[in-house]
Amino acid sequence: MKMISPSNVAVDIGQTLKPHEYIGMVRREVLDAHLRDRASAAGATVINGLFTKMDKPLDKYAPYVIHYNEYDGRPGSSGKKVTMEVDAVIGADGANSRVAKSIDAGDYEYAIAFQERIKIPDDKMKYYENLAEMYVGDDVSPDFYGWVFPKCDHVAVGTGTVTHKPDIKKFQLATRLRARDKILGGKIIRVEAHPIPEHPRPRRLANRVALVGDAAGYVTKCSGEGIYFAAKSGRMCAEAIVEGSENGTRMVEEADLRKYLEKWDKTYWPTYKVLDILQKVFYRSNPAREAFVEMCADEYVQKMTFDSYLYKKVAPGNPLEDLKLAVNTIGSLVRANALRNEMAKI
Template sequence: MEVDAVIGADGANSRVAKAIDAGDYEYAIAFQERIKIPDDKMVYYENLAEMYVGDDVSPDFYGWVFPKCDHVAVGTGTVTHKGDIKKFQLATRNRANDKILGGKIIRVEAHPIPEHPRPRRLLGRVALVGDAAGYVTKCSGEGIYFAAKSGRMCAEAIVEGSEWGKRMVDESDLRNYLEKWDKTYWPTYKVLDVLQKVFYRSNPAREAFVEMCADEYVQKMTFDSYLYKKVVPGNPLDDLKLAVNTIGSLVRANALKKEMKKVGV
């Protein structure tokens, strides 16, 4: 089949990526069970999603219970301990405990989640978008928005580069999409990368994260950043206060870690 350009939107195991020798990325394995729980228990999840953190549910990610219309998805993920995923899944189910008691597993899913863009996302008139390119954000594992957005940006670059279909596109036209993407989202990926490295590394660090999340300014910044998918600029005085509080939380967390070590936890 003859085409002008090929856009690889074929997910984490992309064959298009293999065809252009795009290289591998670090990936998490996500495991999820769809569980049909009794109607009276489903009421609890009507307006609520749960996120669990701790070494039992995942050493480097989080466990979740997400409502999906008439059932819940219970799952967890990890990059560093993929072989233990079933153990983490059991722990996640145990955390949800009686809230999902009496539930029936209707589907089991496991899938790689890219943790980093691929070393190559473009070759000639072939470009990658979404999971194929490796656009899931760290910390949250959010990928749907970024898959749709990158597909749109790439399509817009082709329409513009081809002057609405009047000329053949070349690599530089597709590169415009990559440049726009990196300019718009690179800071978001970087901030979430640092957040994950600092706060997801141990139970005390996670405690520090939870402590920080009680702050209204943190809640607003996080909510705005998730909503607008960009690192939202804050106000300098509040940012300074946040930096001091963060250091305080981390110092307390480290002290807690030392104490826990002493008592052998």
């Protein structure tokens, strides 16, 4: 990965990666279809439908009644209204989750992410074949970052923001301008926008209904990563249901599903907290972002960053190196503040 500061200072990140370690890039239209096909092959019944509402059980062991529109895949089809009785519900229906609304899960602050898939000339695509770029600066986002990510035979160019959503297209233009020489001659083949949760919902469980992924608000600050945490939370929740139902021989209860939440929070809360602090400290101004990129050139910072990122846990550090890092961080922030004060006088 290449980190690029507001003044276009570029730092290559990845020198500490082992041969088997890498940042995976996916195309959701490919990944999602693969996951559906794999679930079907494992015995799941796949339904092309849209969840509309659910009727809550009248007593402890009664089923939930799911209402949805089932589609046959033909263009213009309005769908057939269908109901289904189920023992438990896992809401994995994204940031605008209807399942979350049905259990009054509460709202969360969210970022809007906007990206353009761009088909660039083959010689320019060669540059991005094994490289992701991350741009920081007030021009591309006041509180997030801009990116150019490889997507097999094209790139995704995008940005995001929480605080200035109406200006997202202005930030997108700035991101394209920052990368303009490297994507020159490109043709936009798809435009995408999506809300990104900024923190977990106030309520993620109600009786036998649990939320996972974006529906639960499981996206990390600073990096905006959500795919891994969506898949992992879905798996952990399903495992809790299998264990609690004793492989389908007893009805699961809220206490069974709560074990998933307890395990999730214990495993991942430190990661979310650290990234939240990093975003608040280093994404607040251009001088702070310059300091952030400067720090990323340090080999120890890169090792700690990738060990934490790749294995989704806050990596234990070396006390002496941590002390050096703290001193260097303070020094970088002092220089950043001095620069900001100088700029304010101009």
